Amino acid sequence: xxxxxxxxxxxxxANLAILALLILGPWAALSAGHPFYVTLATKxxxxxxxxxxxxxxxxxxxxxxxxxxxxxxxxxxAAGILAAHAGSGEALILGWAGSREILTMILAAMGLxxxxxLPIGAISLRTSGVYFLMITLAFAQMIYYFAxxxxxxxxxxxxxxxxxxxxxxxxARPLPYxxxxxxxxxxxxxxxxxxxxxxxxxxxxxxRQNPQRVEALGIEPFxxxxxxxxxxxxxxxxxxxxxxxxxxxxxxxxxxxxxxGELIVLILLGGRxxxxxxxxxxxxxxxMEHVLGGWTERWQFFLGLAVLGVAVFARGGLLGLxxxxxxxx
Amino acid sequence: MADPALEIRDLRKSFGALRATDGVTLDLRxxxxxxxxxxxxxxxxxxxxxxxxxxxxxxGSVRLFGRxxxxxxxxxxxxxxxxxxxQISSLAGEFSALRNVMLAxxxxxxxxxxxxRPTRGDRRxxxxxxxxxxxxxxxxxxxxxxxxxxxxxxxRLELALALAMEPRLFLLDEPMAGLGAEGSRELTGFLSELxxxxxxxxxxxxxxxxxxxxxxxxxxxxGRVIAxxxxxxxxxxxxxxxxxxxDSS
Numbered sequence: 001x002x003x004x005x006x007x008x009x010x011x012x013x014a015n016l017a018i019l020a021l022l023i024l025g026p027w028a029a030l031s032a033g034h035p036f037y038v039t040l041a042t043k044x045x046x047x048x049x050x051x052x053x054x055x056x057x058x059x060x061x062x063x064x065x066x067x068x069x070x071x072x073x074x075x076x077x078a079a080g081i082l083a084a085h086a087g088s089g090e091a092l093i094l095g096w097a098g099s100r101e102i103l104t105m106i107l108a109a110m111g112l113x114x115x116x117x118l119p120i121g122a123i124s125l126r127t128s129g130v131y132f133l134m135i136t137l138a139f140a141q142m143i144y145y146f147a148x149x150x151x152x153x154x155x156x157x158x159x160x161x162x163x164x165x166x167x168x169x170x171x172a173r174p175l176p177y178x179x180x181x182x183x184x185x186x187x188x189x190x191x192x193x194x195x196x197x198x199x200x201x202x203x204x205x206x207x208r209q210n211p212q213r214v215e216a217l218g219i220e221p222f223x224x225x226x227x228x229x230x231x232x233x234x235x236x237x238x239x240x241x242x243x244x245x246x247x248x249x250x251x252x253x254x255x256x257x258x259x260x261g262e263l264i265v266l267i268l269l270g271g272r273x274x275x276x277x278x279x280x281x282x283x284x285x286x287x288m289e290h291v292l293g294g295w296t297e298r299w300q301f302f303l304g305l306a307v308l309g310v311a312v313f314a315r316g317g318l319l320g321l322x323x324x325x326x327x328x329x
Numbered sequence: 330m331a332d333p334a335l336e337i338r339d340l341r342k343s344f345g346a347l348r349a350t351d352g353v354t355l356d357l358r359x360x361x362x363x364x365x366x367x368x369x370x371x372x373x374x375x376x377x378x379x380x381x382x383x384x385x386x387x388x389g390s391v392r393l394f395g396r397x398x399x400x401x402x403x404x405x406x407x408x409x410x411x412x413x414x415x416q417i418s419s420l421a422g423e424f425s426a427l428r429n430v431m432l433a434x435x436x437x438x439x440x441x442x443x444x445x446r447p448t449r450g451d452r453r454x455x456x457x458x459x460x461x462x463x464x465x466x467x468x469x470x471x472x473x474x475x476x477x478x479x480x481x482x483x484x485r486l487e488l489a490l491a492l493a494m495e496p497r498l499f500l501l502d503e504p505m506a507g508l509g510a511e512g513s514r515e516l517t518g519f520l521s522e523l524x525x526x527x528x529x530x531x532x533x534x535x536x537x538x539x540x541x542x543x544x545x546x547x548x549x550x551x552g553r554v555i556a557x558x559x560x561x562x563x564x565x566x567x568x569x570x571x572x573x574x575x576d577s578s
Contacts, residue, residue, distance in 0.1 A: 194447075198443055199454075205423070206424065209424070215383075215407070216415075216419070218404050227442070
């Protein structure tokens with residue numbers, strides 16, 4: 001069953017190194033008296049979760065959505081709105097005055113992302129390729145401008161709130177909050193791997209490779225794709241809730257098309273089709289933002305160069321470069 | 330005699346001024362191999378696409394096992410028991426041969442919306458898949474990605490996918506293409522046995538194979554069936570000889 005195994009030994013070693021960096025890095029930084037690095041690592045973990053979510057649609061299903069910021073931002077606003085109502089005591093819905101529980105916020109974020117993803121996916125998935133990309137972008141932009149112009153929750157100022165609470169951990173402090181986000185990432189990665197190995201994942205990956213063959217076998221690609229799109233949106237929504245909690249702020253920029261592009265870049269940078277590709281991309285992205293951003297405001301120029309380099313020289317991304325060889329089937 | 334497995338009535342399909350299918354009527358009876366021959370451009374591929382469900386006819390009807398399926402898409406027809414092979418191998422290239430066939434097994438079982446249990450080592454998938462691979466002689470190539478198989482091996486993997494669907498009707502589009510004399514002979518023997526499991530509509534250019542296998546032959550030219558009958562009748566038909574058999578006498 002070698003061809004079905006998910007990782008070569010070198011890729012497994014690279015995976016281990018990435019996770020070790022992510023887990024031990026913040027702990028070491030804090031011991032050395034640099035709590036700021038904990039926040040950086042938290043951001044990397046959250047972006048990794050969001051990119052892993054997009055990877056479900058883009059990597060397994062071949063659905064290049066340019067509108068996943070919609071679900072990231074909706075997740076962020078779900079968290080912010082629940083927290084704002086919990087703060088003011090004003091009823092949100094059916095006499096319920098929101099919640100300060102991070103877990104509740106995540107559930108609400110996933111629910112809201114699902115509600116948005118079903119109609120968006122059902123319409124967008126009637127197209128493919130560039131048209132799919134443009135129509136998902138259009139939906140995300142609609143939600144973006146709606147958030148900008150809706151004054152009840154801050155409009156273009158965004159929505160500030162106090163970070164939510166978590167059972168048994170003081171989530172207001174950097175390190176415990178990092179553990180929460182890292183835990184969420186590990187759960188997301190496990191779900192990705194389980195889905196990929198399942199019958200659903202097999203059929204979904206087959207629709208990416210050859211939809212004609214899948215149809216000839218008696219499977220409708222549409223249902224598989226819509227399911228993947230919705231699951232993907234829910235994971236990205238959960239990441240959005242964590243991101244807003246990290247910043248104590250739900251901002252319209254979370255909904256912007258730049259955010260959608262960033263998520264795609266994370267996947268391409270790290271290595272599409274590999275379990276930890278999006279995570280590697282997120283770690284690299286946050287590191288570049290911090291190091292290069294310290295030298296120049298125009299650090300994204302170098303990000304552009306990196307993406308260009310990956311596109312021309314290393315189609316498998318960072319992990320492809322390290323692990324080498326074909327990605328698994 | 331039982332209902333025909335496939336019944337096409339007065340099927341028509343035009344692309345602009347080109348009448349690719351111009352009133353085709355034919356059927357496929359249980360237990361038989363019905364070969365469809367004709368020169369390039371005769372409209373065989375268009376007809377196959379309308380039978381499989383990838384292309385809607387302008388008029389006419391397609392019935393599978395007595396049921397009108399003209400309005401149904403390819404997946405629905407596949408679920409009714411129609412298994413097709415493609416003229417150019419159509420596989421999931423990144424998947425191993427085994428995983429391709431396992432996909433066909435899970436499609437047959439209708440279990441593609443199971444999210445938790447890994448397929449790897451799932452014997453309800455691997456055992457029927459390995460059995461299908463063994464029947465086409467690919468058991469020792471099970472772990473090779475489909476994209477890395479040789480041309481002949483990919484043709485056989487197409488057949489294994491069709492077998493794994495446990496179909497009630499085979500629609501085989503030039504299964505001999507590019508196989509060479511030895512491969513064609515092997516496959517001829519195999520298809521001859523296969524007709525006992527389900528009837529076969531065979532589109533094929535290899536005339537030795539067609540005349541060895543077919544119970545009936547229909548000759549397609551310019552979108553029309555110009556002759557239809559037993560191999561002996563087709564050999565004797567002047568129109569069929571002109572159109573396809575390359576006989577100028």
